[in-house]
Amino acid sequence: MSAAQTSPRGADIAVGAALPDWELNVTPTVVVAGAIASRDFMPVHHSRDYATAQGAPDIFLNILSTNGYVSRFITDWAGPEAMVRKIAIRLGGPAIPGQPLRFSGEVTDRREDGDEFVFDVAIRAANDLGDHATGTVTLNLPR
Amino acid sequence: MSADVDDPVRASLERFVGKPLGPPEEGGEPRLAPEAVNGPMIRHWVDAFDDRNPVYENETTASEGRFGGVVAPPAMLQTWTMPRPKIQGIEARGGAPDDMTFDNPVSALDEAGYVGALATNSELEFERYLKPGDHLRSINVIESISDQKMTGLGKGYFVTWVTTYTDQDGEVVGRQLFRVLKFDPSTIPGLGGDTK
Structure with a gap:
């Protein structure tokens, strides 16, 4: 999925609408690039030896990256006029190289906010180990 | 509690x-x-996450929209204060x-x-x-x-x-x-x- 270059009108998005599914190919480079771009130098996010010694199956995505990808998943759909207000996630199993991370989302609420709409979107990012992150993203869109 | x-x-x-x-x-x-908050760190993030929302680096698009100019990806919030x-x-x-x-x-x-x-x-x-x-x-x-x-x-x-x-x-x-x-x-x- 590539980023939307325009935003849908809030009035055209109904509760129950599904976001386009998206799959992130998680590689060691993806994990390391996200960790360093978010200024997180914890060795579990770049050293497999260190990560496995800590009991993890491999290096794994840091939480800042998970939030970064959730934000991207939302605005790839909602476009440049969206303003993300909240990203609330419950963290599950690790996102590790070789396990594609599948993102899905559904609009669960829509309410008026001045000349805009506020939406809640239930999101899930899962791999073959189970849920990596589940939660709710709140965003504004113009009417 | x-x-x-x-x-x-x-x-x-x-x-x-x-x-x-x-x-x-x-x-x-x-x-x-x-x-x-600065452009080089924003672009590092944009590339790492391949997040091509134009408001993060396209000044023309961003200035015409709700933000009035380029903004940082919101999820970078914690990144700015990392030691x-x-x-x-x-x-x-x-x-x-x-x-x-x-x-x-x-x-x-x-x-x-x-x-x-x-x-x-x-x-x-x-x-x-x-x-x-x-x-x-x-x-x-x-x-x-x-x-x-x-x-x-x-x-x-x-x-x-x-x-x-x-x-x-x-x-x-x-x-x-x-x-x-x-x-x-x-x-x-x-x-x-x-x-x-």
């Missing part, structure tokens, strides 16, 4: 609840981010970015045998998007510490803290709630230990 007074570990943690987290010399004052790391020795420090040590509930639980750590919740809130030149400060406050819980990983405590981010004018621009389970791996159910 009042703490379980019959649990000496939990009772010892009460001193942290509602208090700022940081070295005493900071006196509970918010810490200044190493860098102001500058000392790379040498980071493994020996368990991943801590620098040598700074101060009294905190995570270390206190390590010393009490609850050496496992699992992040369970993150809640980011954004009051506004940040623009290049914004220079943040952040402060962490321990919001709550649970009573001892039996979990699938063993006995442990949930520690919750809230980071508040302010800009150069002292206005709050965002918050992050973060919850970690600190657990004693030797008490994991099914290992034949105490599993009640």
Whole structure:
């Protein structure tokens, strides 16, 4: 999925609408690039030896990256006029190289906010180990 | 929520609840981010996550839209205040970015045998998007510490803290709630230990 270059009108998005599914190919480079771009130098996010010694199956995505990808998943759909207000996630199993991370989302609420709409979107990012992150993203869109 | 007074570990943690987290010399004052919000770090992020929302780097598109100019990806909020790391020795420090040590509930639980750590919740809130030149400060406050819980990983405590981010004018621009389970791996159910 590539980023939307325009935003849908809030009035055209109904509760129950599904976001386009998206799959992130998680590689060691993806994990390391996200960790360093978010200024997180914890060795579990770049050293497999260190990560496995800590009991993890491999290096794994840091939480800042998970939030970064959730934000991207939302605005790839909602476009440049969206303003993300909240990203609330419950963290599950690790996102590790070789396990594609599948993102899905559904609009669960829509309410008026001045000349805009506020939406809640239930999101899930899962791999073959189970849920990596589940939660709710709140965003504004113009009417 | 009042703490379980019959649990000496939990009772010892009460001193942290509602208090700022940081070295005493900071006196509970918010810490200044190493860098102001800036284009190079935004573009590093955009490439790392392949996030092509045009408002992060296309000045023309961004200036015509709701933000009135280029903004930083909102999920970068915590990134701006990450400390500058000392790379040498980071493994020996368990991943801590620098040598700074101060009294905190995570270390206190390590010393009490609850050496496992699992992040369970993150809640980011954004009051506004940040623009290049914004220079943040952040402060962490321990919001709550649970009573001892039996979990699938063993006995442990949930520690919750809230980071508040302010800009150069002292206005709050965002918050992050973060919850970690600190657990004693030797008490994991099914290992034949105490599993009640």
